Amino acid sequence: MIKIKYQGELQCTTLDDYCKKYLVSKIFKLLPLKEENRDWDSYLINLNCELVGASEILLKNIHFLSLMNKLEGLRSITKHEEYRAIVFDCIRMAEKLPDNFGDLSWVI
Secondary structure, eight states, X not given: OEEETTTEEEOHHHHHHIIIIIIHHHHHTHHHHHHTTOOHHHHHHHHHHHHHXXXXXXXXXXXXXXXXXXXXXXXXXXXHXXXXXXXXXXXXXXXXXXXXXXXXXXXX
16 A cells, blocks of 8 residues: 555555556557647646656655656657657656665666
8 A cells, every 4th residue: 555645545456556547548648649740739737737646645756757758758759759758758657666665776
Protein backbone atom coordinates (compact mmCIF):
# COMPACT_ATOMS: atom_id res chain seq x y z
CA MET A 1 0.00 0.00 0.00
CA ILE A 2 1.12 3.52 -0.80
CA LYS A 3 0.15 6.41 1.43
CA ILE A 4 -1.73 9.18 -0.38
CA LYS A 5 -3.26 12.54 0.47
CA TYR A 6 -6.28 12.65 2.80
CA GLN A 7 -4.93 9.85 5.04
CA GLY A 8 -5.70 7.33 2.33
CA GLU A 9 -3.82 4.44 0.82
CA LEU A 10 -3.54 3.19 -2.72
CA GLN A 11 -2.92 -0.41 -3.67
CA CYS A 12 0.38 -0.95 -5.48
CA THR A 13 -1.45 -2.74 -8.29
CA THR A 14 -3.63 0.32 -8.88
CA LEU A 15 -0.58 2.57 -9.20
CA ASP A 16 1.06 -0.03 -11.43
CA ASP A 17 -1.95 -0.10 -13.79
CA TYR A 18 -2.25 3.68 -13.76
CA CYS A 19 1.38 4.20 -14.73
CA LYS A 20 2.13 1.25 -16.98
CA LYS A 21 -1.13 1.17 -18.91
CA TYR A 22 -3.04 4.43 -18.61
CA LEU A 23 -0.17 6.93 -18.51
CA VAL A 24 1.86 5.11 -21.15
CA SER A 25 -1.06 5.27 -23.59
CA LYS A 26 -1.68 8.94 -22.79
CA ILE A 27 1.98 9.80 -23.40
CA PHE A 28 2.16 7.71 -26.58
CA LYS A 29 -0.81 9.64 -28.00
CA LEU A 30 1.46 12.69 -28.25
CA LEU A 31 3.20 11.11 -31.26
CA PRO A 32 0.25 10.80 -33.67
CA LEU A 33 -1.14 14.16 -32.56
CA LYS A 34 2.13 15.88 -33.48
CA GLU A 35 2.64 13.84 -36.68
CA GLU A 36 -0.89 14.66 -37.88
CA ASN A 37 -0.49 18.37 -37.03
CA ARG A 38 -3.31 18.17 -34.51
CA ASP A 39 -3.52 20.10 -31.23
CA TRP A 40 -0.85 18.21 -29.30
CA ASP A 41 -0.04 21.28 -27.19
CA SER A 42 -3.50 21.40 -25.56
CA TYR A 43 -3.34 17.66 -25.03
CA LEU A 44 0.07 18.08 -23.35
CA ILE A 45 -1.33 20.82 -21.09
CA ASN A 46 -4.15 18.50 -19.98
CA LEU A 47 -1.75 15.60 -19.45
CA ASN A 48 0.57 17.71 -17.31
CA CYS A 49 -2.43 19.01 -15.36
CA GLU A 50 -3.37 15.41 -14.58
CA LEU A 51 0.20 14.64 -13.52
CA VAL A 52 0.23 17.67 -11.20
CA GLY A 53 -2.91 16.27 -9.57
CA ALA A 54 -1.39 12.79 -9.33
CA SER A 55 1.70 14.28 -7.76
CA GLU A 56 -0.45 16.04 -5.14
CA ILE A 57 -2.46 12.90 -4.38
CA LEU A 58 0.76 10.90 -4.08
CA LEU A 59 2.19 13.46 -1.65
CA LYS A 60 4.29 15.41 -4.14
CA ASN A 61 6.28 12.44 -5.35
CA ILE A 62 9.47 13.55 -7.12
CA HIS A 63 9.09 10.91 -9.85
CA PHE A 64 5.93 12.56 -11.19
CA LEU A 65 7.68 15.93 -11.11
CA SER A 66 10.55 14.58 -13.18
CA LEU A 67 8.13 13.16 -15.76
CA MET A 68 6.18 16.43 -15.91
CA ASN A 69 9.37 18.40 -16.46
CA LYS A 70 10.44 16.20 -19.35
CA LEU A 71 7.00 16.36 -20.97
CA GLU A 72 6.93 20.13 -20.61
CA GLY A 73 10.27 20.28 -22.35
CA LEU A 74 8.68 18.83 -25.50
CA ARG A 75 7.48 22.34 -26.33
CA SER A 76 11.02 23.43 -27.09
CA ILE A 77 11.77 20.52 -29.45
CA THR A 78 11.56 21.26 -33.17
CA LYS A 79 13.09 18.13 -34.71
CA HIS A 80 10.71 15.20 -35.04
CA GLU A 81 13.38 12.60 -34.22
CA GLU A 82 14.22 14.35 -30.94
CA TYR A 83 10.53 14.80 -30.08
CA ARG A 84 9.90 11.10 -30.71
CA ALA A 85 12.93 10.04 -28.63
CA ILE A 86 11.80 12.17 -25.69
CA VAL A 87 8.25 10.79 -25.88
CA PHE A 88 9.69 7.27 -25.65
CA ASP A 89 11.94 8.36 -22.75
CA CYS A 90 8.80 9.61 -20.99
CA ILE A 91 7.04 6.31 -21.65
CA ARG A 92 9.97 4.45 -20.05
CA MET A 93 9.83 6.82 -17.08
CA ALA A 94 6.07 6.22 -16.65
CA GLU A 95 6.58 2.46 -16.80
CA LYS A 96 9.20 2.67 -14.06
CA LEU A 97 7.22 4.94 -11.73
CA PRO A 98 5.66 2.22 -9.57
CA ASP A 99 8.78 0.05 -9.53
CA ASN A 100 11.04 2.82 -8.28
CA PHE A 101 8.73 4.81 -6.06
CA GLY A 102 11.40 5.32 -3.43
CA ASP A 103 14.48 5.42 -5.66
CA LEU A 104 15.72 8.25 -7.88
CA SER A 105 18.50 6.33 -9.62
CA TRP A 106 16.31 5.60 -12.68
CA VAL A 107 15.68 9.26 -13.59
CA ILE A 108 17.07 10.04 -17.03
